[in-house]
Amino acid sequence: MNRITAATARSFVNAIELPGVTRGAKALGPGAAEVNFDTMKNQAMVAGSDVISFVKGISAEWRQDIVNAALLAQLAANKQVPDHNKVFAWYDAYFDVLTNIGWVIQDSAFNSYEEQADGLEAHEAILKVAAVVLGGAPTALAIVTTTIEAMKSMDADNPWITIFDRESRKAETARFQISLAEQDDNGQFMVTMMAFGLKARSTVTQVLFFKIHKSRMKLKHCSGKVTINEEVLGSVRESIKAKLAGRTAGYIDSLDI
Secondary structure (H helix, E strand, C coil), X not given: CCCCCHHHHHHHHHHCCCCCCCHHHHHCCHHHHCCCCCCCCCEEEEECCEEEEECCCCCHHHXXXXXXXXXXXXXXXXXXXXXXXXXXXXXXXXXXXXXXXXXXXXXXXXXXXXXXXXCCEHHHHHHHHHHHHCCCCHHHHHHHHHHHHHHHCCCCCCHHHHHHHHHHEECCEEEEEEXXXXXXXXXXXXXXXXXXXXXXXXXXXXXXHCECCCCCEEEEEEEEEEEECHHHHHHCHHHHHHHCCCCHHHCEEEEEC
């Protein structure tokens, strides 16, 4: 793998091609872009099909950087892999973007999960994965659990759900990411990522409440800790903002947790 530097990251971002803004994204209007990134509290954001929870203390600037990076990766993957049935090819493109802008991803291999999740709704399966990945960090697990429970209790027409549902599912497929961003004792940014891909025999509706039956679908996931090269990601902060100009209104929203 080539070494990722500030210079290579800038070249990479400048060369990225993004799809046009969808009608659904425009329909949410400018109000959805008024996101308040708050350093002083635990907070959750939806960025397309990515739900990102932040632990109190991460600066507003870095919260925005992480959200913008996740959205950029999704939109670039949408452009590269427009076929919604190619869920895992899409993830290859998604992780490639993150890797090239300073996210140090150790493992992006997906494993089958339908056996463990058989009979569960999607949000229950997410929490089972989170319990394993974050089992040694009860505070972090509590934040992710609170976020998922808050989403579960929302009305279907809430902007959060509208964005997440629109971006995560297409016909018989769904893909979505649940992440938690925190800083370790040395001040190093870390993101715990849980990515899910689902292929079903029938149309997927309301992703969080979709009942998982191993005989009728394939569910895979990958998870792990990701470190962030602050120098690299910080160096493309403005380039990413410029690339996303006019798009964030229909893709990003926040929820207090």
